[in-house]
Amino acid sequence: MHNLQLNEHGRLRHFLTIEGLSRELLLQILDTAESFAALPGRPVKKVPLLRGRIITNLFFENSTRTRTTFELAAKMLSADVINFNISTSATTKGETLLDTLRNIEAMHSDMFVVRHAQSGAAHFIARNASPRVSVINAGDGRHAHPTQAMLDMFTIRKHKGDFTPLRVAIVGDVLHSRVARSQILALNTLGVSEVRIVGPRTLLPTEARALGVHVFHDLAEGIRDVDVVIMLRLQNERMDGALLPNEHEYFRLYGLTDERLESAKPDAIVMHPGPMNRGIEMDSEVADGPRSVILQQVSYGIAVRMAVMSMAMQSQADLGGEA
Amino acid sequence: MSISIINGRLIDPAHGIDDQLDLHIDGEFVVAVGDAPAEFAAAEVIDARGCVVSPGLVDLAASLREPGYEHKATLASEAAAAARGGITTVLCTPDTNPVIDNSAVVELIHRMARKLGQTRILTTGALTRGLMGEQLSEMAALKQAGCVAVSNARAPLASTLVERRALEYAATFGLTVFLRPEDRHLRAAGCAHEGAIATRLGLPAIPSAAESVAVARDLALAEHTQAKVHFRALSTLSAARMIHEAQAAGLAVTADVAAHQLHLTEMDVDDFNAECHVSPPLRTLTDRDALRRAVADGTIAAICSDHQPHEPDAKQRPFPETEPGISCLETLLGLTLRLVEEKVLDLPTALARVTSGPADILGLPYGRLRVGSPADVCIFDPQRHWTLDVSKMRSEGHNTPFDGWDFPGRITHTLFNGRVVYRAADD
Numbered sequence: 001m002h003n004l005q006l007n008e009h010g011r012l013r014h015f016l017t018i019e020g021l022s023r024e025l026l027l028q029i030l031d032t033a034e035s036f037a038a039l040p041g042r043p044v045k046k047v048p049l050l051r052g053r054i055i056t057n058l059f060f061e062n063s064t065r066t067r068t069t070f071e072l073a074a075k076m077l078s079a080d081v082i083n084f085n086i087s088t089s090a091t092t093k094g095e096t097l098l099d100t101l102r103n104i105e106a107m108h109s110d111m112f113v114v115r116h117a118q119s120g121a122a123h124f125i126a127r128n129a130s131p132r133v134s135v136i137n138a139g140d141g142r143h144a145h146p147t148q149a150m151l152d153m154f155t156i157r158k159h160k161g162d163f164t165p166l167r168v169a170i171v172g173d174v175l176h177s178r179v180a181r182s183q184i185l186a187l188n189t190l191g192v193s194e195v196r197i198v199g200p201r202t203l204l205p206t207e208a209r210a211l212g213v214h215v216f217h218d219l220a221e222g223i224r225d226v227d228v229v230i231m232l233r234l235q236n237e238r239m240d241g242a243l244l245p246n247e248h249e250y251f252r253l254y255g256l257t258d259e260r261l262e263s264a265k266p267d268a269i270v271m272h273p274g275p276m277n278r279g280i281e282m283d284s285e286v287a288d289g290p291r292s293v294i295l296q297q298v299s300y301g302i303a304v305r306m307a308v309m310s311m312a313m314q315s316q317a318d319l320g321g322e323a
Numbered sequence: 324m325s326i327s328i329i330n331g332r333l334i335d336p337a338h339g340i341d342d343q344l345d346l347h348i349d350g351e352f353v354v355a356v357g358d359a360p361a362e363f364a365a366a367e368v369i370d371a372r373g374c375v376v377s378p379g380l381v382d383l384a385a386s387l388r389e390p391g392y393e394h395k396a397t398l399a400s401e402a403a404a405a406a407r408g409g410i411t412t413v414l415c416t417p418d419t420n421p422v423i424d425n426s427a428v429v430e431l432i433h434r435m436a437r438k439l440g441q442t443r444i445l446t447t448g449a450l451t452r453g454l455m456g457e458q459l460s461e462m463a464a465l466k467q468a469g470c471v472a473v474s475n476a477r478a479p480l481a482s483t484l485v486e487r488r489a490l491e492y493a494a495t496f497g498l499t500v501f502l503r504p505e506d507r508h509l510r511a512a513g514c515a516h517e518g519a520i521a522t523r524l525g526l527p528a529i530p531s532a533a534e535s536v537a538v539a540r541d542l543a544l545a546e547h548t549q550a551k552v553h554f555r556a557l558s559t560l561s562a563a564r565m566i567h568e569a570q571a572a573g574l575a576v577t578a579d580v581a582a583h584q585l586h587l588t589e590m591d592v593d594d595f596n597a598e599c600h601v602s603p604p605l606r607t608l609t610d611r612d613a614l615r616r617a618v619a620d621g622t623i624a625a626i627c628s629d630h631q632p633h634e635p636d637a638k639q640r641p642f643p644e645t646e647p648g649i650s651c652l653e654t655l656l657g658l659t660l661r662l663v664e665e666k667v668l669d670l671p672t673a674l675a676r677v678t679s680g681p682a683d684i685l686g687l688p689y690g691r692l693r694v695g696s697p698a699d700v701c702i703f704d705p706q707r708h709w710t711l712d713v714s715k716m717r718s719e720g721h722n723t724p725f726d727g728w729d730f731p732g733r734i735t736h737t738l739f740n741g742r743v744v745y746r747a748a749d750d
Contacts, residue, residue, distance in 0.1 A: 142525030210519035
């Protein structure tokens with residue numbers, strides 16, 4: 001099948017999902033990110049790679065944090081950034097997504113960073129945008145959040161080096177999580193030895209095997225001897241849909257505590273894509289403890305987003321215009 | 324006008340006829356099968372050598388959009404599409420605006436259809452007022468105005484009690500009730516089958532149980548009320564099996580399937596292909612094969628178009644926000660004949676499922692070719708393949724996943740009420 005994300009030279013044109021990308025390409029993203037990771041420590045924090053380029057953040061769903069890291073990444077690449085926060089209510093007033101897209105295209109953007117509440121929205125925009133625009137998916141519905149997954153991979157590599165011997169457990173609401181879907185794809189593409197998902201059946205997809213994971217319902221069992229524990233955020237609204245009785249029982253069964261973490265490997269790291277609910281997904285002891293790498297994830301996020309943006313923009317040079 | 328169709332292979336599944344027989348038409352009716360009546364002089368002779376002469380197709384469910392949704396399609400455009408698709412009797416669904424819940428709308432549609440004269444448009448009345456699922460519609464008046472069945476289209480009923488009352492009330496007047504079995508709570512905001520593809524794509528999913536739970540409930544109520552229940556648009560193996568068992572136990576329920584469900588699966592939704600966003604959703608290969616078997620053994624007696632024409636904007640959105648449905652009057656025969664090529668059905672059985680099968684579900688006198696039958700005929704060349712070109716569709720709705728597909732059985736003529744309403748040579 002034609003891969004929308006790659007140009008005819010196999011280079012990254014859009015970054016919509018991890019699915020369909022090769023191990024080599026994922027490693028290239030990580031290596032490129034590595035070269036940017038040192039920048040924040042330097043007195044001059046910018047590189048001129050995307051000077052003169054316009055990057056538009058198209059956020060149909062609110063997210064200050066993700067938008068800010070994308071904005072920072074773009075600015076460190078010397079691009080100009082426009083932010084559009086388009087609440088869903090504005091689009092329901094009559095303007096279709098396609099009309100919104102055409103309007104913003106008329107402002108000569110080179111890249112759209114898109115977040116949308118519907119699965120497939122980033123694909124839709126990539127299919128309908130002008131060929132001179134690259135689309136980066138900053139999260140679409142329950143489908144994908146590939147830059148988050150890559151920053152998690154970056155964090156794992158920083159701490160563990162080689163992916164192949166690793167066992168990784170993803171704990172919590174996998175069913176509704178675009179982060180988990182992208183993480184699972186990335187981990188499997190990078191060749192880890194095992195990916196596990198852990199949670200009550202109401203929060204795990206019924207066809208989990210289609211994702212290439214092992215399913216656990218008991219936290220201690222699920223994280224036994226793993227190298228990496230990834231805790232997912234539990235959205236408040238999950239309590240309303242008969243998915244869980246209450247937060248108290250969730251924490252009692254699936255909340256990560258120092259005691260529970262003992263079944264993982266002694267050097268296991270603990271991750272969370274944020275924003276974290278202390279006392280629901282994990283104890284403060286764990287979140288602030290020596291094995292937590294949660295804050296590193298955030299700072300690595302900038303380097304990874306710089307890598308993806310610069311790679312996607314470089315592939316536009318293949319189109320023939322100015323490099 | 325008198326017409327003789329000569330040299331063709333006449334297949335009339337209702338009467339078990341499959342033979343080299345001529346067909347003679349005078350006015351609106353078939354006057355002879357085989358030899359022409361004495362002194363019969365046809366004004367037109369159609370040489371159907373190498374072709375199959377079949378009854379015109381009967382389609383139990385098509386959304387024709389008028390009145391109210393003329394930006395999607397009109398009766399004129401869809402009647403022309405039906406004629407091109409060999410469909411001479413089509414039941415329009417009640418989800419127009421205003422809804423077909425009063426005799427004025429029924430009469431409006433019938434009057435427009437008569438004026439068009441392209442195909443026989445029959446009406447399905449609303450089961451509940453405004454399709455709101457709460458108050459019963461005026462079914463006696465709807466029947467009197469000409470509705471041949473009642474249904475709640477794709478709208479859910481408020482409760483099991485409303486369903487029971489609606490079935491009882493319809494049974495009072497001998498009206499068949501079309502039910503689309505889907506538990507609204509299990510469906511929730513789903514837009515794709517709960518399986519491997521929806522899991523990977525993160526699409527809100529509809530489990531198979533949404534259909535089987537509803538079929539179990541509807542079968543229990545059909546048995547309790549002894550109403551004539553017809554299940555529309557099945558999508559799952561378990562629904563087909565439950566209905567098969569109920570039929571075997573003597574319950575007079577019937578069922579149909581949308582033609583696309585016999586060819587597409589959840590795999591076709593991959594890559595967020597909104598043309599494959601349908602309701603009920605495309606399911607697994609196992610379900611598709613079970614539906615094919617149910618069509619072959621007669622559990623499912625009718626293949627429908629489940630035609631849903633849309634304006635382009637309806638599909639130009641992120642997948643979950645697109646409107647479900649396929650514009651498919653023009654591919655009903657093609658998709659059915661592909662089942663013959665794939666050795667799922669023999670040709671007479673395949674034709675039965677789109678002619679006498681659907682007609683018999685409602686006791687309609689169409690979909691057959693005996694002396695005295697309305698002269699509705701579809702002539703096609705089974706050897707001649709054709710390719711669907713979406714830009715040349717007659718339907719206003721160009722939403723189809725079948726663009727570029729190759730189909731057997733090019734239609735050469737469609738006759739409705741004794742008149743040629745489609746001729747490939749003019750197309």
